[in-house]
Amino acid sequence: MTLASLPIFVAARGRTVILVGDGDAAAAKRRLLDRAGAWVVGEDGAAALAIVAIEDEAEAQAVVARLKARGVLVNAVDRPALCDFTLPAIVDRSPVILAIGTGGVSAGLAAALRQRLEALLPPTLGRLAEALFAARAAIRARFADPGARRMALGAAFAEGGALDVLGAPPEAVQRWLESAGDTPDAVVHIALRSDDPDDLTLREARWLAQAERIYAGDDIPAAILARARADAVRIASLPDQPQPGLTVAISTPPVRPGN
Template sequence: MTNSLPLFHRIAGQPVMLLGEGEAGLAKRRLIERAGGVIVGEDDPQARLAFVALDDPDATAARLKARGLLVNVTDRPDLCDFTVPSLLERGPVQVAVGTGGVSAGLAKSLRLRLEALLPHSLGDLAQGLGAIRATLKNRFPDAADRRRALDAALAQGGALDPLDSESAARIEGWLANAASGGAATVEIHLRSADPDDLTLREARLLGSADCLATETGVASAIALRARADAVRVEIGTGAPPPLADGLVVVLRAS
C-alpha cells in the first residue's frame, strides 16, 4: 500500500521556490524551468512549492513548512511533502514512475525500460484523440458507452493499440465504425490471493470493469487492480452476479 497520491501539478507561470547548491540545485532548476515554473527565492510570498537542495536542509525545510509550503528535499525522503518521479514523455503523454523517495535509481531503471516499449508516435495518438473529443461525444452521448468504445480500441491488438506505431493514422477510420461494445458479465475464478497470479487477460478485464463484484474472501490486493471509479459490490459465495450496465467482472474466491 502506497502512502502517496500521484498527481500532475501544473506550475507553468507559477512561482516555485528553489534553494539549491551544486549539481543537485541545477538539476532542480532544469526540472522547474522545463515545466514552465518561475523560480523565486525564499522571500517570495506567493510560492506554494519549494525545492531544497542544501547540504544541511533540516532547519530550512522546517521553516518553509511552517509557512505552509509543500517541500521537496533532495536525498531526504523523510523531509519531503512530495517527491519527483522519473518522467517519460511522449508529447502530451507523461508516464511518471515513483518510489516515494525510497529508490530514485529503481524509478529511473523502470522508466528506461518503458522508454524502449512506448513508440514515439504515442504523442500523435494522444493529440489525435484529443482532436476528436467533441465528435466522439456526439457519436456516444453516454459516457460509459464512450469509455467502452475507447477501451476496446486501445486494448492490445485493438484498432488504436497504443504500442502500435501506426495507430495514430487509424483514428478517423476507427471513429467511422466504432461501436460501444454493449454490456457483458465475466467471471474470474481466482487461483490465489496474489495479484501477480492474474493472467494478462484477467488484469485487462479488471482495468476495464464498470462494476466489480467480489465474493467474500477475495483479497483486497486483487480488487485494487480494478479501476478506482468502478462500482464495487460484495456478493456471497456462489451468489449470481449483480445486474449492471457495461462490463461486470465477478471475482470468485480461490
C-alpha cells in the same frame, strides 16, 4: 492495500516555486522547473511548493523547517524523510507524461525504469493522444453510454487493437471511429487462482480496469480489488437484468475437502 504516496500532476506553468541551494543538484532541479514553465524564486518568495537542494545536513534541515512552518510543501533532495512530495523520473511524450516514483527510496531504480520505458513507447504516442482529444466529441456521440465507451476504447487500446498504444499512428483514430462496432453489455466472471494480482491473466486485468461495477465478497483480497477502477461501483449482488457496460463478478476457488 495502501499507497505509499498519492501521485498527482501539478500544472506548474506560470506558478511560483521556491528553489533553495546551489551546485549540480539545484541546477538539475532548476532545469526541470524551467522545462515545466514555473517561476523560480528564493526562500523568501511566496509559493506553495519548494525544493531544497543543500548538501549541508544542518543547513538543509533548518531551511526545510522554516518552509514547513509557513505551510509550504517541501521536496528535500536526497532526504526522503523530510519530503512532503517527491519528484519522479519522467518519460515525456507530451501531452502523455509517465512518472516513475519510488518515494525517494531508489532514484537509480526509477531512472532504470524510465530508460526501459523510453525505448518501449513510440514517439508518436503524444500525437495519438492529441488525435483522441480532437475526436472526443465524435467518440462520445458514437458511444453515448460511458460504460460502452470505456469497453470500446479498452478493446481498441489493447495489444493488436485498432488503437494499440505501442504502435497506432494518429490517423488510426478516425479509421477506428468509422469502423467501430457496438459493444454489448456483459457480465464476466473471474475465478481467482491465488491472492496474488500478478496471477490474473491479461484479459482479467483488462476486465477489472474497464468494469463499470464489481461484484465481490468479503473474501476477495484487497490487492485484487485494487486493480479495478477506483470509481467502479461495488455491488452487493449480481443484477437480474443486463446493465450498461461491463460487470465483473469475482470469486475465490472452492475449498477442497482436507484443505
